[in-house]
Amino acid sequence: MTICYLCNGMEELNKHCPACENIMMDAGKAVDYHGDYAPYIEAEDAKLIDGIADSSNKKQCIHLAVCSICNYDEEIVVQERM
Template sequence: MPICPVCNGLREVYLICTNCGDHMIESGRLMDFYDNYSPYMEIDLMKMEDGYLETKSGHQCPHIYRCPICHKEEVIFIKE
C-alpha cells in the first residue's frame, strides 16, 4: 500500500510562491479541511470525495501550501 511521504514525515517539499517569491508552508492534507471529522476518516474514502481526478487515477495525496507573505494557496499533489 503506497503512503504519502509528506503525511508520514519522510520528506519535505519546498515550494516558492509564484506571486511574491517567498517560501510556501505546507498546511496539511486538503481533505482535513472539509469538516470537523475529516482528519479521522479513511484516507482512500476521502480521496473519492475531493473532486480531483489526480487522486482517483493514481496514488497522489493533495496538500495545501500557503504563502505566509501574500497568503496565496495552492493544492499540490504529492506522489505516494
Template sequence: MNVMCPVCNSFQALQAACRHCGGRMEDAGKLSDYYGDYSPYRPIDDAKRTNGLPDLAQHLCVHVAWCPSCRREQRVAVREVTDVELYALEQGG
C-alpha cells in the same frame, strides 16, 4: 500496492514555490483535513473517492500550502511512494 505520502509521514518536507511571489510555501496539511469536522478521521482513500480529484488513481496526496510572504494559499500534489521508494529516500537516493 501500498503507498504513503512522504510529507504526511515526515519523511520529506513539502517543497513548493508560491505561484504569485515565488516564495517558499509552508505545509498547512492535507486538503482532505479541511472538508469538515470529522474529515481528519476518515480513511484516506475514502476521502479521495469523493473529492472529485484524480488523486486516488494517480497516487497523490493533495496538501494545502500557504506563503508567509504574500499570505496566499495553493494546492500542492505530493506523489505517494511505495515502501521500496521510501527506503531509497531514506538512503539518500
C-alpha cells in the same frame, strides 16, 4: 503499499510562492480542510468523498501549500511512493 512522503515527514515541501517567491509551507492534506469531520475520515475514503477518486487511483496525495508572507495558498499533488 505506497505512502505520502510529506504526510510521513520523510520529505519537506520545496515550493516557492508564485505571488511573492517566498518558500511555501505544507499545511497538510487538503481534504482535512473540506468539512468538520474531514480529519476523522480514512484517507482513501476521503479521496472518494471529495471527488478526487482519480488521485486515489494514481496514488497521489493532495496537500495545501500556504505562503506565510502573502497568504497565497494552493493545492499541490504529491506522488505517493513505496
